[in-house]
Amino acid sequence: MSYRHDLVSVEALKSRILALEGAWQGVGRHEEAQPAASLGLEPLDRALPWSGLPTACLHEVSAGAAADGAVAGFAAYLLARLSAAAGRRQSAVLWCAAGDGLYGPGLAAYGLDTHRLILVRGRRQADLLWALEEALRSGALAAVLGEIEEADLTATRRLQLAAEAGRTTALLLRPPGGKPAPSAAVTAWRIAAAPSRAASWGAGLGRERWRLELVRCRGGLPRQWLVEWNDEANRLAVAAEFRDRSVDAPTDARRLAG
Amino acid sequence: MTRLPTLAAWRAKPFATTAKAGGRLVIVAANAPAEAAGIAPGQALADARALEPGLRVVAADPPADSSALAALADGLTRYTPWVAVDEQGEGGARGALLDITGCAHLFGGEAALLADLIGRLERCGFAARAAVAASAGAAWAIARFAPHDRLVIAPGAEGEALAALPVAALRLPAETAGRLERLGLRRIGALYTLPRAPLARRFGSLVGRRLDQALGRVEEPISPRRPVEPWRLQLAFAEPIAQREDIAAATEYLTAALCRRLAEEMKGARRLVLALYRADGTLARAEIGTSRPVRETKHLMRLFAEKLDGLDVGLGLDLVALSAPVVEPLAASQSGLLAGASEAALPALAALVDRLANRLGASEVRRLVPVASHLPERAQRAAPALASAAAAEAPWRKRRPRPLRLFTRPQPVDAIAPVPDDPPLLFRWRAQLHRIRRADGPERIAGEWWQGGAPAQAEVRDYYRVEDEAGRRFWLYREGLYHPERRPRWFLHGLFA
Numbered sequence: 001m002s003y004r005h006d007l008v009s010v011e012a013l014k015s016r017i018l019a020l021e022g023a024w025q026g027v028g029r030h031e032e033a034q035p036a037a038s039l040g041l042e043p044l045d046r047a048l049p050w051s052g053l054p055t056a057c058l059h060e061v062s063a064g065a066a067a068d069g070a071v072a073g074f075a076a077y078l079l080a081r082l083s084a085a086a087g088r089r090q091s092a093v094l095w096c097a098a099g100d101g102l103y104g105p106g107l108a109a110y111g112l113d114t115h116r117l118i119l120v121r122g123r124r125q126a127d128l129l130w131a132l133e134e135a136l137r138s139g140a141l142a143a144v145l146g147e148i149e150e151a152d153l154t155a156t157r158r159l160q161l162a163a164e165a166g167r168t169t170a171l172l173l174r175p176p177g178g179k180p181a182p183s184a185a186v187t188a189w190r191i192a193a194a195p196s197r198a199a200s201w202g203a204g205l206g207r208e209r210w211r212l213e214l215v216r217c218r219g220g221l222p223r224q225w226l227v228e229w230n231d232e233a234n235r236l237a238v239a240a241e242f243r244d245r246s247v248d249a250p251t252d253a254r255r256l257a258g
Numbered sequence: 259m260t261r262l263p264t265l266a267a268w269r270a271k272p273f274a275t276t277a278k279a280g281g282r283l284v285i286v287a288a289n290a291p292a293e294a295a296g297i298a299p300g301q302a303l304a305d306a307r308a309l310e311p312g313l314r315v316v317a318a319d320p321p322a323d324s325s326a327l328a329a330l331a332d333g334l335t336r337y338t339p340w341v342a343v344d345e346q347g348e349g350g351a352r353g354a355l356l357d358i359t360g361c362a363h364l365f366g367g368e369a370a371l372l373a374d375l376i377g378r379l380e381r382c383g384f385a386a387r388a389a390v391a392a393s394a395g396a397a398w399a400i401a402r403f404a405p406h407d408r409l410v411i412a413p414g415a416e417g418e419a420l421a422a423l424p425v426a427a428l429r430l431p432a433e434t435a436g437r438l439e440r441l442g443l444r445r446i447g448a449l450y451t452l453p454r455a456p457l458a459r460r461f462g463s464l465v466g467r468r469l470d471q472a473l474g475r476v477e478e479p480i481s482p483r484r485p486v487e488p489w490r491l492q493l494a495f496a497e498p499i500a501q502r503e504d505i506a507a508a509t510e511y512l513t514a515a516l517c518r519r520l521a522e523e524m525k526g527a528r529r530l531v532l533a534l535y536r537a538d539g540t541l542a543r544a545e546i547g548t549s550r551p552v553r554e555t556k557h558l559m560r561l562f563a564e565k566l567d568g569l570d571v572g573l574g575l576d577l578v579a580l581s582a583p584v585v586e587p588l589a590a591s592q593s594g595l596l597a598g599a600s601e602a603a604l605p606a607l608a609a610l611v612d613r614l615a616n617r618l619g620a621s622e623v624r625r626l627v628p629v630a631s632h633l634p635e636r637a638q639r640a641a642p643a644l645a646s647a648a649a650a651e652a653p654w655r656k657r658r659p660r661p662l663r664l665f666t667r668p669q670p671v672d673a674i675a676p677v678p679d680d681p682p683l684l685f686r687w688r689a690q691l692h693r694i695r696r697a698d699g700p701e702r703i704a705g706e707w708w709q710g711g712a713p714a715q716a717e718v719r720d721y722y723r724v725e726d727e728a729g730r731r732f733w734l735y736r737e738g739l740y741h742p743e744r745r746p747r748w749f750l751h752g753l754f755a
Contacts, residue, residue: 105656
């Protein structure tokens with residue numbers, strides 16, 4: 001970047017330095033109620049009271065069925081959105097799991113830059129929870145994801161507090177079939193694969209579809225959507241919305257869904 | 259260190275260790291009262307018993323002796339980092355060699371250092387002898403063969419000090435020493451005036467070389483047991499410390515001092531070793547590693563805090579030393595370490611990565627980096643989380659859809675595919691049946707035969723992207739080309755989102 005000397009004022013330089021240091025960001029954060037990252041999809045953002053996924057708090061994402069890769073895809077997409085929303089200052093994200101198996105080429109397809117992704121492997125659940133908390137409190141990351149088998153109310157509360165302290169978003173990936181345990185998470189999502197439409201050129205695979213369910217939301221209402229992943233444009237699109245559980249659903253939409 | 263470490267009650271009584279040699283038990287080592295009774299190493303146990311009926315014996319344990327000697331040698335690094343273990347002990351007992359050049363004044367002179375060393379070993383239950391001389395050979399001979407009163411030999415006085423000692427004190431094999439003695443050459447002094455050529459002809463070059471080494475005419479370097487670290491600081495205590503807070507305070511003091519030195523030379527530490535010298539003469543070590551050069555006391559202390567928790571300090575520590583075996587230049591700019599991480603965020607990120615790596619292991623904190631290979635399992639590798647990103651900036655190949663999760667070992671599945679080269683109709687994995695609704699493929703991936711390895715790796719694979727009734731997507735492949743005689747083998751290699 002180059003500047004012409006005669007046009008650069010001291011004021012402009014000052015504001016630039018402050019922006020680099022993140023001072024304005026810091027001031028702004030304290031004044032705002034809750035900063036949020038857009039999910040990149042208008043109906044989803046609208047369903048959340050913060051008009052986006054609130055950052056610096058804990059969210060849960062659980063799988064709808066066994067052997068389903070959809071939950072990892074949605075998680076990769078969320079991490080990519082959170083990393084982009086955090087800006088260059090802390091754009092790295094961390095993925096904690098008990099085993100390996102994440103595949104770089106596949107993650108990259110959901111917009112997640114693997115150069116900014118740090119993988120952490122912990123053999124024991126206690127190690128994983130410790131690593132999550134350390135990572136959240138460090139404040140050096142945009143988001144931290146943990147694949148956790150079991151986390152009780154105390155564990156989730158600790159994570160929520162750590163997320164607030166480090167101003168870092170926490171995502172907890174839960175295995176399928178778990179009982180809905182009490183949790184301190186601000187939102188809880190469930191995601192499962194849904195049958196795709198046939199590709200336009202024949203019997204091949206169409207765009208992948210996910211059944212996305214906002215199970216619980218502090219200050220919001222549960223909802224369900226059928227979303228479709230457009231891998232050419234790298235974005236989600238809503239294929240259908242199930243409004244039967246929503247109070248504010250317009251009547252014409254109900255008729256359409258029914 | 260030539261005698262046995264024993265309890266006070268055992269020390270006063272004749273005691274020896276034995277080993278089997280040629281079908282009989284032979285004395286290996288004996289303590290002072292046993293030696294006074296005439297018992298010497300190499301004697302048969304029966305003869306020794308005849309001399310001293312009250313002799314107690316135990317079986318010698320050479321590996322335990324070696325490890326005890328190594329532990330002692332580690333403990334002796336409090337005097338100098340240049341400590342070597344003399345394992346062979348030709349013609350004498352085993353021991354340790356210390357190069358105290360430039361160290362003696364720290365302990366009040368050579369005699370004071372010697373007294374401190376012997377006193378310390380005696381308090382730990384060892385009967386030890388030691389000597390100081392300008393050459394390793396002379397010190398070795400004086401420590402083992404000289405009478406007690408003159409243990410510090412001034413430079414240049416080696417010839418005079420060694421003259422009266424037996425030729426075995428020259429570190430010669432027992433057989434050579436025996437032949438010299440049979441010729442009447444019992445004392446080292448007798449060798450001084452002999453012409454070298456006939457001596458070498460009869461006894462080989464060893465005698466002359468050992469003589470020159472003992473007299474300091476040729477250099478004999480000591481190779482230390484552990485590499486000597488130029489970055490080393492230590493702190494000694496008048497009274498042993500055992501409280502965790504005290505040890506942490508001492509560590510912090512040393513770390514801060516080391517960081518100041520590192521800052522002066524524009525360097526940062528990649529590895530730090532904390533050596534904790536216990537009062538009983540042994541050594542405990544705590545080691546930390548960092549993902550990039552560091553010279554911030556706070557960062558390093560957080561890493562040490564984890565290690566100090568589980569530390570066994572025994573009866574307390576009387577010396578703590580901090581060394582940095584791996585030091586790298588730490589310039590002002592640290593950009594390009596992790597794409598997207600700005601300089602402002604990097605110290606915090608590096609501190610986090612180090613904390614995770616020190617507890618979970620460095621191999622457990624990593625990053626995925628593309629590799630130019632068309633075999634799916636070889637297309638990525640794990641790299642250190644904060645390694646230089648220059649090589650990692652290459653993008654992933656995006657020609658074909660790839661799964662999000664890839665199994666390290668493809669999972670064998672039962673699949674039914676009626677037509678060759680068609681995707682399967684259904685398959686069973688983990689006791690669950692998946693009916694396939696849609697499929698894409700095949701994508702043929704040939705093995706990298708030039709990589710060698712198992713023949714199975716060189717087989718052609720036909721990959722199919724399939725979707726079951728619920729919409730779940732899998733990456734299946736059939737191994738090998740279709741063959742009517744052979745039942746095709748199907749594998750599940752990954753899961754799509």
